[in-house]
Amino acid sequence: IQHAIEGKRLGDISHAVQSYCESKGYSVVRELVGHGIGRKMHEEPEVPNYGRPGCGPLLRSGMCICIEPMINMGSKNVAFEKDGWTVRTKDRKCSAHFEHCIAIRPEGPRILSSFEFLEEVLGNNAI
Template identity: 70%
Template sequence: MIYLKTDDEIELMRESNLLVGMTLGEIAKWIIPGITTLKLDKIAEEFIRDHNAIPGFLGYGGFPNSLCISVNEQVVHGIPSNYELREGDVVSVDCGVIKNGFNGDSAYTFCVGDVTDEIRRLLKTTKESLYLGIEQAVEGKRIGDISHTIQMYCEHKGYSVVRELCGHGIGKRLHEDPEVPNYGRRGCGPLLKKGMCIAIEPMINLGSRNIIVERDGWTTRTRDRKPSAHFEHTVAIREEKADILSSFQFVEEVLGDKSI
C-alpha cells in the first residue's frame, strides 16, 4: 500500500532528512586515510543521538550498526569494521535516522584522498543520474519514468545498473511501497501522486551489473570486484517539481572544490 503524506507530515520528514544530510556532512570531515569504518559509524551514532534522533538502520532487520559503509567493490549494506580507509578508496556512506516518528534516508559516495579519473567519472555519472531521475519525480508521471531515465543515462556512459536492489517509498517505515528500480520502461509502474515520498538511489557499477551477497548476509559487492557508486535522496512528489527533502549541501560545504 502506498501512503500519501500530508504537508505537515512532509515537513516532519524534511527534519529527519536534513539531519541525515547534516550527519553525512559530519562524516565528510573524518573521511581520510587511516580511519576505520567502525570509527565513522560511532561518530555518526553520537551525532544523531545528540540531535534528539535515533539511528534508523541500527537493529533494522538485524543490521548491527548505524551506517551502511561500502568500500570500493561493495555496492551497499557494508557493515562497519576495523578496516582502515586507504588512499584511492571510494566509500558509499548510507545513513538513516528516525525523528518525530518519520524516517530520513540518504547516501553519498566519497573519495578517500586522490582517486583515479576513471572512478571519479563513475561517481559523477551516478550522482548526475540521481538528479535526472529526480526531475521525473512529479505528479502524473510513473515510477518507470524515473527508472528509465537513470538506466539510459548510465548505460549510455558505459556503466551498468544494479537490478536486484532499488529505491523505495519511505515514511513512518524505512521501506514502504512503491519500489523504485534504477532500470525500466518509460510510462510503466505506479502512478506518481502528490504526497508520495520516495527514496531514489542509483547503484551503478564500473564493470558488470552482477552482484553477490557476502556470508555476513548484508554486504553486497560486484561479482567482478570492480568499483561501484551509490547516491541517494529522499524526495516528496509535487505537482511541478520534486521536493528534495534530504541534502548534500552539508557534505559539499566540507568537501569544497573536491566535491564530485
C-alpha cells in the first residue's frame, strides 16, 4: 500500500507484494489479480501481485485500485473447480486471499476498505 502513490508505477506495488510474501516463504498466485475500481466493480488496470518495479501504468491521483493477493503456504499453482467459483491450491496447502481498495491521493494512499471511516462517523455504534 505504501507504494500506491502518485508518480510510481503499478509494477512497484506488484513487486512489493511479491517480494514481501516470498521473503517470508510464501508464494503468490499469478492467475488472480487485483483491479481498478470506479463506475464498475472490476475495471482496468489489472493489478498483479507479482512483477518488476518501475513497470506498468503510471499511478495518477484520483485512481482507485484494489490490491488483492492470494498468498499460499506452498506452491503458487492453483486449480479452478468446475463450479466456476472455487479456487484451491494444487498442492492443497493453506492459502489466504484478501483485498484492500486504495485511492491514489496527492497526500498518499488512502485505504477505502477499512472500518476507520465508519468508526469516525458512527463512533461506538459502528459495529
